[in-house]
Amino acid sequence: MDNEMRDQAEMAEKIGIVVSRRKAFAMAAKLGLGSAALAGGLGTGLAANPPEAAAGGLPKKSYKFVFVNHVTTNEFFTPCIYGIQDACAFFGCSYQWTGSQNSVVSEMVNAMQTAIAGKADGIAVCLIDATAFDAPTSNALAAGIPVIGYNADVPAGSPNKRLSYVGQPLYQSGYNIASRWLKMVPKDGHVMLSIPSPGTLNLQPRLDGYIQAIKDHGSSVTYDVVNSGVDQATEISRIESYYLSHKKVAGLFGTGGGDTYACGFVSAKYGLAKKGVTVAGYDLYPQTLGYIKSGDMAFTTDQQPYLQGFVPVQQMYLYKLSGGAVAPADTNTSLAYVTKDNVDLYLGKSRFEGSTSTEPT
DSSP states (O other), rough: OOHHHHHHHHHHHHHHHHHHHHHHHHHHHHHTTHHHHHHHOTSSOOSSOOOOOOSSSSOOOOOOEEEEETTTTTTHHHHHHHHHHHHHHHHHHHEEEEEESSOOOOOOOOOHHHHHTOSSEEEEEOOOSSSSHHHHHHHHOOOOOOEEEESSSTTTOOOOOOOOEEEEEEHHHHHHHHHHHTTTOTTOOOEEEESSTTTTTTTTTHHHHHHHHHHHHTTTEEEEEEEEOHHHHHHHHHHHHHHHHHHHHOOOEEEEEEHHHHHHHHHHTTTTGGTTTTEEEEEEOHHHHHHHHTOSSSBBEEEHHHHHHHHHHHHHHHHHHHTTTTTOOOOOOOOOOOTTTTTTHHHHHOGGTTTTTOOOO
């Protein structure tokens, strides 16, 4: 190529570069981007150091995660199990659902020890006792097994070394809920507060929040605490018996899914809403949602149990995959109120709420 042809080629290249720059900056102006943001990448008419093509996605890994639960057959955890299943399918993992049917802590500790001996790749556990899970948690971490608390957590300042907690801040949820229903009961009313298993860390902080809110409310509301038990028939029986001996009660309030449903059952049976009795509590049992729809309950709360299954799997998977670089983080699964105004959203068949096993499309 002679000098004249070379000069023409260089000029054509420069013209092309200038046109490209002009087009780029004109588009940037339309999009509201600053010219300085583009200058570094357009010095040669091409993007500087273009990013590598996106990877094909996270790899599927055959990690096995063990979920230790305190009430393994309780229907509250149906959407939680669906969340575990969906996350495992997404990441290629498997899981075991184990623990206790009736909040027996020793059975849960044994389940953790079995998981450690079996070299599980991660353990998620409902930390319903303030100290019982400290030793197995430390043993698991020493063996390279991440431990995540879900649904129930140890108190602030606990020596327990769990890596994160996925669930509601339980005391604060109780306080907030009571602050809501206290506006619905007479200032000198008497109310019933039920708790299925006193002292357990998934329920006691909620009750403590209820009681503190009553104290801070500045009214003369009084209360009784009823140990409702953990099986549904007992919960209904005890709460019904309480009402029949306290017919002037102004409110019935549960701290768990089963006893909240029992409060709604008693309200519907005796027409308590029409008598001015306020009924509210926790979780999304289908029966509870029905009582809200019919007006027999004022409201319930959603702590998103689906996320309490999905998120621990996600966190344990990333922890293992990254060699610990992606550390699990505390996750507040929220406090959403379900009232007659929005209950229809929850009444439809949904895997996310546990009312159907059908996969979403």
